[in-house]
Amino acid sequence: MSPTDVAERTVNVGAAAAVANAVVQSTQRDGTAVFGGDAGVGGEGRAGITVFGASRGIGATLFTGFALVVIAGAIGYWQLFSSFARYDDEGYVLQSLRSYQAGAALYSEMFTQYGPGYYVVQDMVHSLTRWPVTHDVARWKTLLVWLGTSLVGAGLLWRLSGSRLLALIGFAATFVQLEKLGLEPGHPQDQVLPLIGAAMLAGTWFTRDAAGIRQLLSASLGLLTGLLLATKINCGALLGLSLTIAFVGSLPAGRWRQLLWWSCVFAATVLPWALARRQAFTLEGAELPVAIACGWIGVLLQSPLAGRAASEDIRWSSLWLYVAATLVSFAGWCAAAWSGGTTLEWLWYGVVGQHRAMPDIAYHHPPLPWWSLIASVGGLLLAMQSRRGDRARRIAQFSLCGVLGFVVLRMLVESCIAIGHGLDERAGLGELLAVVLPLAWCLWPVREEDGNRVAYRLLVASTLVQPLMMYPTPGTQMAIGSLPAMWLALAMLGEWLRGPLSDRTTARSDNRLETASQAFARREEMQSGSSAPLFGLFATSIAAVISLTLGLRAHAAFSHWAECEPLGLAGAAQLRLPPDEAAERRAAAHYLMQHGTTFIASPTGCCSFYLWTELPPPTNFNTTYWEVLLTEQQQRDVVVSMEMSKTPLLLIDHGQSPVRYTDSRLHQYLTGRYKTIWRSGRFEVRRIRSNRQAFY
Numbered sequence: 001m002s003p004t005d006v007a008e009r010t011v012n013v014g015a016a017a018a019v020a021n022a023v024v025q026s027t028q029r030d031g032t033a034v035f036g037g038d039a040g041v042g043g044e045g046r047a048g049i050t051v052f053g054a055s056r057g058i059g060a061t062l063f064t065g066f067a068l069v070v071i072a073g074a075i076g077y078w079q080l081f082s083s084f085a086r087y088d089d090e091g092y093v094l095q096s097l098r099s100y101q102a103g104a105a106l107y108s109e110m111f112t113q114y115g116p117g118y119y120v121v122q123d124m125v126h127s128l129t130r131w132p133v134t135h136d137v138a139r140w141k142t143l144l145v146w147l148g149t150s151l152v153g154a155g156l157l158w159r160l161s162g163s164r165l166l167a168l169i170g171f172a173a174t175f176v177q178l179e180k181l182g183l184e185p186g187h188p189q190d191q192v193l194p195l196i197g198a199a200m201l202a203g204t205w206f207t208r209d210a211a212g213i214r215q216l217l218s219a220s221l222g223l224l225t226g227l228l229l230a231t232k233i234n235c236g237a238l239l240g241l242s243l244t245i246a247f248v249g250s251l252p253a254g255r256w257r258q259l260l261w262w263s264c265v266f267a268a269t270v271l272p273w274a275l276a277r278r279q280a281f282t283l284e285g286a287e288l289p290v291a292i293a294c295g296w297i298g299v300l301l302q303s304p305l306a307g308r309a310a311s312e313d314i315r316w317s318s319l320w321l322y323v324a325a326t327l328v329s330f331a332g333w334c335a336a337a338w339s340g341g342t343t344l345e346w347l348w349y350g351v352v353g354q355h356r357a358m359p360d361i362a363y364h365h366p367p368l369p370w371w372s373l374i375a376s377v378g379g380l381l382l383a384m385q386s387r388r389g390d391r392a393r394r395i396a397q398f399s400l401c402g403v404l405g406f407v408v409l410r411m412l413v414e415s416c417i418a419i420g421h422g423l424d425e426r427a428g429l430g431e432l433l434a435v436v437l438p439l440a441w442c443l444w445p446v447r448e449e450d451g452n453r454v455a456y457r458l459l460v461a462s463t464l465v466q467p468l469m470m471y472p473t474p475g476t477q478m479a480i481g482s483l484p485a486m487w488l489a490l491a492m493l494g495e496w497l498r499g500p501l502s503d504r505t506t507a508r509s510d511n512r513l514e515t516a517s518q519a520f521a522r523r524e525e526m527q528s529g530s531s532a533p534l535f536g537l538f539a540t541s542i543a544a545v546i547s548l549t550l551g552l553r554a555h556a557a558f559s560h561w562a563e564c565e566p567l568g569l570a571g572a573a574q575l576r577l578p579p580d581e582a583a584e585r586r587a588a589a590h591y592l593m594q595h596g597t598t599f600i601a602s603p604t605g606c607c608s609f610y611l612w613t614e615l616p617p618p619t620n621f622n623t624t625y626w627e628v629l630l631t632e633q634q635q636r637d638v639v640v641s642m643e644m645s646k647t648p649l650l651l652i653d654h655g656q657s658p659v660r661y662t663d664s665r666l667h668q669y670l671t672g673r674y675k676t677i678w679r680s681g682r683f684e685v686r687r688i689r690s691n692r693q694a695f696y
Contacts, residue, residue, distance in 0.1 A: 074558070081136075081576055089624060090187070094607070099622070116351070156204065176427065182419070200484070244319075272289035294380040462484035602650065
């Protein structure tokens with residue numbers, strides 16, 4: 001390692017230590033200014049958003065925030081440009097985008113699992129910026145999304161709590177939780193995350209003082225939901241259900257509102273059982289559905305107002321405008337694909353039809369801990385007892401703080417442990433969901449004096465709905481789907497630091513809300529006690545630990561990046577890999593370029609080699625696990641193209657798991673028609689036998 005590299009590493013670790021020191025010192029200087037007083041969304045006299053101690057500590061907060069962004073950006077860069085997932089989702093998505101840019105019609109002339117919205121938007125982005133579709137560019141785009149989503153998390157927590165410290169913690173926690181983005185740059189989740197984050201943040205503007213822009217917000221949220229539906233239909237449907245529940249829960253009381261409310265809650269409760277199918281009736285498969293069901297029952301138990309709005313937060317016109325904008329947006333993106341040559345039949349198959357078999361092909365149990373069923377029942381019992389006094393809520397409070405501390409400590413411990421696969425369990429997200437889901441009812445708003453109940457309803461609904469994107473395969477989807485749970489836990493911490501838990505509902509026997517003066521008196525009584533300082537100390541400790549985590553991750557990421565060497569292939573000039581792996585991939589790419597006109601890879605598609613070698617694939621039906629994802633006709637088309645090529649080659653990656661479905665047409669063709677001509681390390685190249693036979 002050069003002296004320059006050593007100096008750079010020292011500077012970065014020192015900067016991380018300075019951030020931790022600045023966070024703690026700013027908290028100590030501000031004292032209750034960071035936490036005390038009324039701020040955020042909701043609370044007496046809170047018509048809008050205010051900041052605790054706005055005149056104190058602004059400079060320290062801005063410096064700390066800027067330092068966090070710089071350090072996180074450096075960590076993201078080093079991780080993105082020194083990582084390459086062996087299953088190569090990255091190459092598959094990039095090659096499919098190239099096929100679309102070349103004029104191939106979606107689904108009928110090219111393979112993709114994703115919706116037309118992703119390809120239309122990405123095509124526009126690359127056309128306007130003139131960025132090429134390469135591994136380097138994909139990593140820069142992912143880095144922007146990674147940092148942007150972390151900033152959205154910080155903004156959401158600041159809007160909800162008004163606490164600068166919680167906003168900084170939210171940025172760091174969101175960034176660390178999304179670390180798996182480093183394995184899958186360029187994936188459509190780069191478009192999913194900004195859409196979900198924008199919708200969550202937009203929900204905080206549904207305040208009573210913002211009645212004039214509610215229609216605009218409703219239409220904008222509909223456009224975002226429609227685009228998300230057209231990008232990944234499962235993610236769009238889950239966001240749409242979350243927003244609908246938040247809207248319906250805020251409508252004026254009435255028969256139709258009541259019917260729609262119960263229908264939405266019933267759908268959200270039953271949906272995980274439907275997605276898990278027969279696996280939901282196994283012990284491991286039932287953990288997530290039971291946790292979500294207990295969470296929704298807890299919401300219903302909190303107050304009669306959980307199912308009947310006390311005041312008009314949202315008008316019916318806003319709901320219908322949202323629905324209409326969603327349908328128009330989704331139809332527009334689908335129409336763009338139709339204008340590109342995709343028939344309606346293929347459009348239906350690509351957006352909806354092909355996904356129906358995925359639970360049978362790639363199902364993995366959501367990795368919740370063995371005790372999650374016990375936690376779910378415990379959360380439900382606490383919800384039943386919460387109306388009788390504050391004791392149950394305090395137990396819920398300490399439980400959530402405990403799991404939040406566990407998650408942050410696990411993030412710290414994992415700082416020096418590299419991620420090997422997207423399915424690796426990281427950051428204690430299973431434990432987080434096991435505790436937060438059954439206790440999400442704690443943040444469901446019912447107070448008459450709340451300035452913005454829509455934002456809280458959306459956060460609770462998203463916490464209970466978004467984890468369903470883990471089906472059928474958790475992977476990075478688990479990190480994305482559990483983001484609202486992390487934000488909810490931090491938002492709860494902010495609420496408890498501001499005032500008593502009993503302010504959220506009333507324990508009065510007549511089931512009426514407390515007046516504003518009663519709520520204010522109870523809050524003053526709580527703040528004079530010892531709980532708020534206790535949780536203030538806890539939040540400060542969380543900030544210190546997560547700052548240390550960023551410092552250790554900066555050190556580990558830079559060390560790994562420095563030990564790697566540039567891959568040096570087309571479109572991957574900045575990508576660095578371990579020396580042995582880089583040499584093997586370069587050797588395989590150079591051999592393919594020198595001796596082949598096209599090739600196919602096994603056991604996965606290894607589609608990145610198409611970009612590195614600039615050789616055309618046999619067809620546009622390129623993916624990872626082609627033996628189960630490609631139809632019989634698509635596999636037949638690949639065989640025909642290989643037989644008609646001048647020098648077709650077969651690339652074997654022995655570093656991957658073998659093909660599971662050996663009876664597929666394409667696998668039988670590849671094993672029977674090709675013989676080995678070259679091998680280096682994990683890669684082997686085979687060429688077609690001279691005697692051409694009819695395998696199609």
